[in-house]
Amino acid sequence: MPEKSVCFCAYPSAFIYNPADLSDEKNRAKHLFWGDTVVREGGPQNGWVRVSSRDVSGWMRESDVQSDPLLDIIFLDVGQGDSCLVVTPADEKIIVDAGKEDNLLRYLRWRYKNYETAEMRAMGGRIKALVISHPDDDHYGGLRGILDDPKFGSLIDFEAVYHNGLFPRAGSGLDSLGARTKVGAIGYIEKPIVTHADLDDFCAHAAGWQSLEYPSLVHRLRMKNPATTVRMIHHGAPGIANLTAVPGLSVTVLGPVLEPGGSRGRLRTFSGSVPMTKNGHSVVLRIHYGSVSILLGGDLNIPSEKFLLDFYKDKPGIFRSDVLKAYHHGSGDFAEEFIEAVCPYVSIISSGDNESYSHPRADTMGFLGKAGRGRRPLIFSTELARSSRDIVKNPFVLKKEFADLKATLHRADVGARERDKAETRLAELENKLINRSVSVYGAVNLRTDGRNLLMCQKKEAPNRQREEWDIYLLEPDATTGGLRFIPRN
Secondary structure: OOOEEEEEEOOOEEEEEOOOOOOOHHHEEEEEEOOOEEEEEOOOEOOEEEEEEOOEEEEEEHHHEEOOOOEEEEEOOOOOOOEEEEEOOOOOEEEEEEOOOOHHHHHHHHHOHHHHOHHHHHHOOEEOEEEOOOOOHHHHOOHHHHHHOOOHHHHOEEOEEEEOOOOOOOOOHHHHHOOEEEEOOEEEEEOOOOOHHHHHHHHHHOOOHHHOHHHHHHHHHHHHOOOOEEEEOOOOOOOOOOOOOOOOEEEEEEEOOOEOOOOOOEEEOOOOOHHHHHHHOOOEEEEEEOOEEEEEOOOOOHHHHHHHHHHOOOOOOOOOOOEEEOHHHHOOOOOHHHHHHHOOOEEEEOOOOOOOOOOOOHHHHHHHHHHOOOOOOEEEEHHHHOOOOOOOOOHHHHHHHHHHHHHHHHOOOOOHHHHHHHHHHHHHHHHHHHOOHHHOOOOEEEEEOOOOEEEEEEOOOOOOOOOOEEEEEEEEOOOOOOEEEEOOO
16 A cells, blocks of 8 residues: 655645546646645656545655645635635634534535545544634524534534624613723623623523523523533734644634623724624734735724724734735725725635625725735635636426435335435435535635635635636735735636
């Protein structure tokens, strides 16, 4: 048996070739991009190595394989909502928001299909952290699918769950977020849910929380594994706990800002509105790796962005980042001065179909470009990145085939051969649905070694060179000290 080792695709992209003719573009079997996992099988042979990646085996040039892992962030297409998966160079996984439907679950099943076997057992199914930016359904609703999945979901476990401290409860208006007070003209929510014990107290005494989805889901996460830490994450408190130390990697919490007052601190209200207050206290994370920085922040809005700018006025440049996950799905509710403070090379908008908000807004995309850094700022949208051709061409035909296959399996007179054939076809259809376009095509991928930055998305169809990925490169610019977009025709 040849010795196997886990490696990665080298910068910026490469191909797995069929062995028949390694020089012929027609024999390119799979297009990989920087950081994709490659299993190397044995040593080099005339400058080539035998490899496999997912379900494809073949040959890669030895120079196209590297041993160093990258920081990997996948902004998932979850429709109208937010979800991204952060994989550190130490292979620790952080999920920031879960979308609304089952897209996150399906992506995890597609990417980590072997979790159900050896890899899952080896790592105990553990996700280092789940961060729920704020209690809106399009940011946490996808947890339902994970918790309810009888096979894959039962294996997943979160080492820690972090939230913004606001838990809906019985009541109307701002009272539904907790007791209120006022200091001068500023309103506050008193006693947010800060610690693990605060959550236990809330569940023991708050009336009617069992009928409310968000606290019920967080409680289920808490009870699924009593060892899971559940706490508020906020400015001035410890961030994501127990991350393996990676040189040059840090995750800084910039929001929400828990202000002094009372026994637990307090959160100010924004515009006297429940949605504005929940959104305004979204968890804001700044991920820094080497010289590359990424800013995440849920659904921030104008009042909260202006508040954050004022709060950090003595720390100029604290928001400046190379990549911005645009807030609130490309809504027009943004403070221009905040976007100017970030001044990103790359902006990523998470938005979806079947919504009435017209996200992303035309003026938002225009201003992101205007306020962006570099001569050619990049703007990605999970909605625009998605293929217009879904794998499922005719859902009615598919529905009938499912019904026919299930009827076959329930017939008493079905022979073993026919039953095996029906089960095989059902498995094929289920795999197709798991891997349908929202799992791959809509995702916006970020890879960096702390120096170079690669952004890419799936093409709707390969080009003549068999390239499957639309790749954008930003490399260090010695003149400016920042990054420079490298156009590729």
